[in-house]
Structure formats: C-alpha cells, structure tokens
Amino acid sequence: MSAPARGDAFAVEQLSPDFGFYLRTTDLLAEARSADQHIEIVQTPLFGRAMRIDGCFMTSEQDEFFYHEPMVHLPAITHGDVRQALIVGGGDGGAAHNLLRYPRLERVVLAELDREVIDMARQWLPAVHRGAFDDPRLELRLGDGRAYIESCEAQFDQIVLDLTDPFGPAVALYTRDFYRLCQRALKPGGVLSLHVQSPIHRGDMMARIVASLRSVFGVVRPYLQYVPLYGTLWGMAMASDRADPLTVSATEVDARLAARGLNGLKLYSGATHHAMLSLPPFVKNLLSAPAAPIDDGDDLDESSLALPAGALCLVEG
Structure with missing residues (x-):
C-alpha cells in the first residue's frame, strides 16, 4: 500500500x-x-x-444506500423469508450488511475475488460495511465467484451479484451460461438480483443482459434507481422462477419491513418498491426490442474513451 x-x-x-x-x-x-x-x-x-x-x-460513505438498498431489499422482501444468501463480489461489505439486518437470516456467503478489496473496505469504509465482516453469520470465500457457484452443492434463497462492469474477465459473470448456474444454486422461489448498466449511456448492454436473464428465468423484473456516485440513472434487475415483486403491494412491503425491524432504511419502502419497478416508456421500448443474449466466449470490449x-x-x- x-x-x-x-x-x-x-x-x-x-x-x-x-x-x-x-x-x-x-x-x-x-x-x-x-x-x-x-x-x-x-x-x-x-x-x-x-x-x-x-x-x-x-x-x-454517504451515497451507498442508493445502490445497496434496492439491490438487497427489493428481492429479499419479495421473497419474504431469506435464510441462506450468497453475494458474488460485494467486497465493500455493503450488501452483506443489508442482508445481515434480517433477524431470521442464518448464513451469508461472500464470494469475493480480491482479498485486498475486503481489507481496504474493512479499514477505511466502516460506514459502509458497519461491522458485517465480523458477523459470525458471514462466511468469506476468496476466489473466482463463478468457480464457487460451479462447485457449490448448497442452494440459496437469495443471490446478489454485486459485480464490476461487464468488461474484461467480468464478462463471464454476465452470460446466460452463468445465469443457468445461478438458477441451479437457487432454491425453489429463490431470488437473484444484479445491476444491469444504465439505459442512458449503455442501453445496448442493458438490453443484452436483460435478454440473457429472460432466456433463463421465468420472472425478470428490471428496475431503475439514480445512483449519485455513478453519475447517472442506473438499472438493476430481479430474477426468479416464480417470485414476482410486482405482486407485493406497497402496504405489504411496509408490513414486511416493520415485522423484520427494518425501520432505518434511507431509500427502500413500499412506495419506492413500486416506483423503481415502474419503467418509463423509453426503457420499456429499449427492453422490448430484440437483443442478443450474452454467451460464454462473447467479446464485450468497452468503448474506447478519450481520457484514461x-x-x-x-x-x-
């Protein structure tokens, strides 16, 4: 260092x-x-x-909730009773912290590629992880997240793909081949969440990721949230074989949050649950147009930039 x-x-x-x-x-x-x-x-x-x-x-420290709360709580509340969860990536500890707020949650596996990310976050970002790394319910698995899922025999109620952008080695975590592995690692009714890029500047990529999810899962619900640190409107998605966030009313979302003692959230609520899922017409049009799913071996080079x-x-x- x-x-x-x-x-x-x-x-x-x-x-x-x-x-x-x-x-x-x-x-x-x-x-x-x-x-x-x-x-x-x-x-x-x-x-x-x-x-x-x-x-x-x-x-x-100040804006992490714009990202972590929608990524974790919308699928968790939709599921209703998450006991076993897996995070792929997420070395800053923010997703783990939000999952560990659920009193009935028994185990969270954090599969992070880089130990250095965890060490840096543990020391410098306590306002993000809030002690999650010291919770006895958290199990660290260092190494390739895809390799972990390929070899893992356990199944989970919830999987959170908290990943870097889909370029370079990370492409292998955005293909429909990988999503099939995730589907296998989910229990019946289990839920998957991930970010799917921005409809503003990476609309084609967002459409391809969503198409990949739809080729595997019976229920795929994209949703939107502005993330200040990312400088733009950001896309996320929840996927499942049968759990559907659109079927959970705002009143029921708030009741489930209250029953679990989740009273201090800054963004997620019954009202914002449905607001995020309400896609504007331009995004609906983007995601309804034909798009090629991403397969293992596809080369998704990031556009060249004028600045490093x-x-x-x-x-x-």
Whole structure:
C-alpha cells in the first residue's frame, strides 16, 4: 500500500466517449495494486470516503444506500423469508450488511475475488460495511465467484451479484451460461438480483443482459434507481422462477419491513418498491426490442474513451 497523497484533485470518470462526470477529492487515503486490480480510497467533500477500482467509483460513505438498498431489499422482501444468501463480489461489505439486518437470516456467503478489496473496505469504509465482516453469520470465500457457484452443492434463497462492469474477465459473470448456474444454486422461489448498466449511456448492454436473464428465468423484473456516485440513472434487475415483486403491494412491503425491524432504511419502502419497478416508456421500448443474449466466449470490449479511465486532473492555484 502506497503512502497517501494530499491536495485537491478532480477524479474524472468518463462513462462513454460523449458522457462522464467529475468529483472533487481532497486526499488519496490509501492505494493498493493487487494481482487483479487497482484499488483506491479517496476523501471527497460531497460523499465522504469513496472506493475506486480501476479508476471507477464503486461505493462511498454517504451515497451507498442508493445502490445497496434496492439491490438487497427489493428481492429479499419479495421473497419474504431469506435464510441462506450468497453475494458474488460485494467486497465493500455493503450488501452483506443489508442482508445481515434480517433477524431470521442464518448464513451469508461472500464470494469475493480480491482479498485486498475486503481489507481496504474493512479499514477505511466502516460506514459502509458497519461491522458485517465480523458477523459470525458471514462466511468469506476468496476466489473466482463463478468457480464457487460451479462447485457449490448448497442452494440459496437469495443471490446478489454485486459485480464490476461487464468488461474484461467480468464478462463471464454476465452470460446466460452463468445465469443457468445461478438458477441451479437457487432454491425453489429463490431470488437473484444484479445491476444491469444504465439505459442512458449503455442501453445496448442493458438490453443484452436483460435478454440473457429472460432466456433463463421465468420472472425478470428490471428496475431503475439514480445512483449519485455513478453519475447517472442506473438499472438493476430481479430474477426468479416464480417470485414476482410486482405482486407485493406497497402496504405489504411496509408490513414486511416493520415485522423484520427494518425501520432505518434511507431509500427502500413500499412506495419506492413500486416506483423503481415502474419503467418509463423509453426503457420499456429499449427492453422490448430484440437483443442478443450474452454467451460464454462473447467479446464485450468497452468503448474506447478519450481520457484514461479514472484520470486525475490536478487543481492548480
């Protein structure tokens, strides 16, 4: 781990050749280069401490709930009685923390590729994981998440795919071949959730991921949430053989939250459950058009960008 740097800078994240955003940082608190990726913890005036991986923002202290609450609670409340859960990725601990809030939950397996992500999050992002790594119900499995699911004989009530973007080695976790493995690892009525990119700047990719899910699961419900740290409207999806979030009323969602003591959520509620699932016409049109599912071996190269990913623009003066 290198020594921290000081001084204001703009962390620039270019999402496509035509679109991106910047965030002012005041300190580089920690930095590590593992065998798999480049990990940074930066201090920001707006979001507090934030984690970046390979130049892309992953999570922050102040806005993590925009991502973690929809990813975890919409499928968990739809299921109604999650006891055994699996997270693939999720090394920041935010998804694990939200699952571990359920008093009847017995076991969460966290299958994370990179130990360095967990170590950095444990030390620098306690406001995100909130002690999840020390909960006796959490079981860490370091290594390739797909390999874990391929060899795992256990089945789960809920699987959360908390992954990096579908480029490079991560493509293997976005194919319908992988989703078939996830389906096998789910109990009857089990639920799967994942992010599916943005309809704003990666609409084609979002459509292909959703098409891949629909080729495997009987119920696939995309939903939307703006995530400030990602700079755009973000897509997620829930998939299952029979559990359907559209059949759970707002009143029932709130009743299930109250029964489980989940009274301190910042975003997810009965009202937002259905608001996120209510897709605008342009997204419905995007996802109703023909799209090719993603198969093992497909090459999904990210569009070339005008700036190096995650470039830091120093502020002078």
